Amino acid sequence: DSGVTQTPKHLITATGQRVTLRCSPRSGDLSVYWYQQSLDQGLQFLIQYYNGEERAKGNILERFSAQQFPDLHSELNLSSLELGDSALYFCASSLGSVATGELFFGEGSRLTVL
Amino acid sequence: EDQVTQSPEALRLQEGESSSLNCSYTVSGLRGLFWYRQDPGKGPEFLFTLYSAGEEKEKERLKATLTKKESFLHITAPKPEDSATYLCAVQGQDSNYQLIWGAGTKLIIKP
Numbered sequence: 001d002s003g004v005t006q007t008p009k010h011l012i013t014a015t016g017q018r019v020t021l022r023c024s025p026r027s028g029d030l031s032v033y034w035y036q037q038s039l040d041q042g043l044q045f046l047i048q049y050y051n052g053e054e055r056a057k058g059n060i061l062e063r064f065s066a067q068q069f070p071d072l073h074s075e076l077n078l079s080s081l082e083l084g085d086s087a088l089y090f091c092a093s094s095l096g097s098v099a100t101g102e103l104f105f106g107e108g109s110r111l112t113v114l
Numbered sequence: 115e116d117q118v119t120q121s122p123e124a125l126r127l128q129e130g131e132s133s134s135l136n137c138s139y140t141v142s143g144l145r146g147l148f149w150y151r152q153d154p155g156k157g158p159e160f161l162f163t164l165y166s167a168g169e170e171k172e173k174e175r176l177k178a179t180l181t182k183k184e185s186f187l188h189i190t191a192p193k194p195e196d197s198a199t200y201l202c203a204v205q206g207q208d209s210n211y212q213l214i215w216g217a218g219t220k221l222i223i224k225p
Binding site: 002004041042043044045048056058090092098100101102103104105106107108 | 148156157160163203205213
C-alpha cells in the first residue's frame with residue numbers, strides 16, 4: 001500500500017461529459033502529480049502541484065484542469081470528454097517540490113468514455 | 115528531445131532463467147534514471163534510482179546498472195512473483211525535474 005488514495009477506481013461515461021477524479025496523497029507529502037496511462041502511449045505527465053500551487057505542467061489538454069486544496073488532496077477535472085480520453089489516470093505524491101524520482105503512486109482511476 | 119526506449123516489449127522466461135531488460139535513453143544532461151515495477155491494475159512501484167555511469171543498485175533478485183546511454187535491469191533466477199511490467203524513467207537537466215517514461219517491458223515468469 002503506497003498510502004496514496006484515488007477515487008473512483010472505475011468510471012464509465014459518455015462523450016461530451018465531465019468527470020472529476022480525486023486523489024489523497026501520502027501523509028506528509030506536499031507534491032501531487034497526475035499522469036495518464038494509455039495502452040499506446042505509456043505514462044504521460046499531466047501536471048504537478050506543490051502545497052497548493054501549480055509547480056509544473058506537462059501535456060495536459062485545455063479541456064483538463066486540476067487543483068490542490070489546502071488539505072493537500074487534489075482533483076483532476078476532465079471535460080468535453082472524447083473517446084481518446086479513455087485511459088488509466090494515476091496520481092502520485094512525493095515529499096518535496098522537486099521530483100526526485102521516487103514517487104508514490106495510487107492504484108489509478110480507469111476512465112472509459114463511450 | 116528527451117527520450118526513453120525499453121526493450122524488449124515483452125519477455126517470457128522459465129522460473130530460474132536469468133535475463134536482462136534494456137532501457138536506452140537520450141537526455142540533455144542526466145539527473146537520474148529510475149526503475150519502477152507495475153503489477154496489473156496497480157500503480158507503479160519505485161525500485162531504484164541511478165545517478166551516474168557505472169553505478170549499480172541491487173534488491174533481491176534485481177540488479178540495475180547504468181552506462182552513459184542505457185541501463186540494464188538484470189533479473190537473476192526469477193520467480194513467478196517477479197512477473198510484472200518494468201518501467202524505466204529519466205530526469206534530464208532541461209525537463210523541469212519531471213520524469214520521461216519508457217513504455218515498459220512486460221516480464222512473464224513461468225513456473
